[in-house]
Amino acid sequence: MSDNIFKITEGNFQTEVLENKTLAIVDFWADWCGPCKALEPVLEQIATEFNEKVKVCKVNVEDNPELAAKFNVRNIPFILFIKDGQKVAELVGNQPKQAIISQINAHV
Numbered sequence: 001m002s003d004n005i006f007k008i009t010e011g012n013f014q015t016e017v018l019e020n021k022t023l024a025i026v027d028f029w030a031d032w033c034g035p036c037k038a039l040e041p042v043l044e045q046i047a048t049e050f051n052e053k054v055k056v057c058k059v060n061v062e063d064n065p066e067l068a069a070k071f072n073v074r075n076i077p078f079i080l081f082i083k084d085g086q087k088v089a090e091l092v093g094n095q096p097k098q099a100i101i102s103q104i105n106a107h108v
Contacts, residue, residue, distance in 0.1 A: 004047035008057045010064050017057055018085040023108050025100070026057045028068055028078040035094035036077045042097045046104070053108045083107050 017024045029036035047056035061068040081089040081103050089103045
């Protein structure tokens with residue numbers, strides 16, 4: 001995981017995501033998930049390219065089942081967009097980079 005991507009747990013979700021001042025992109029994933037692994041380089045590119053505008057975060061659903069349940073994550077990868085403590089959008093499945101950028105542009 002690159003330095004621009006933040007590992008999120010139930011313990012730091014409030015401060016790192018909900019109290020974050022920029023748009024947070026939260027990727028719910030698991031080690032065994034092939035599409036999750038395929039999405040990772042795209043998220044790393046976005047974390048680098050949009051470093052000042054967004055905060056890219058990753059939540060392992062195996063380690064943080066309460067967070068996955070709170071946001072009704074049924075399939076992974078599941079990308080949640082949170083701004084000012086509120087969910088503003090979500091994408092399910094391995095998404096092309098442009099689909100994620102479209103959501104960024106709509107909410108920054």
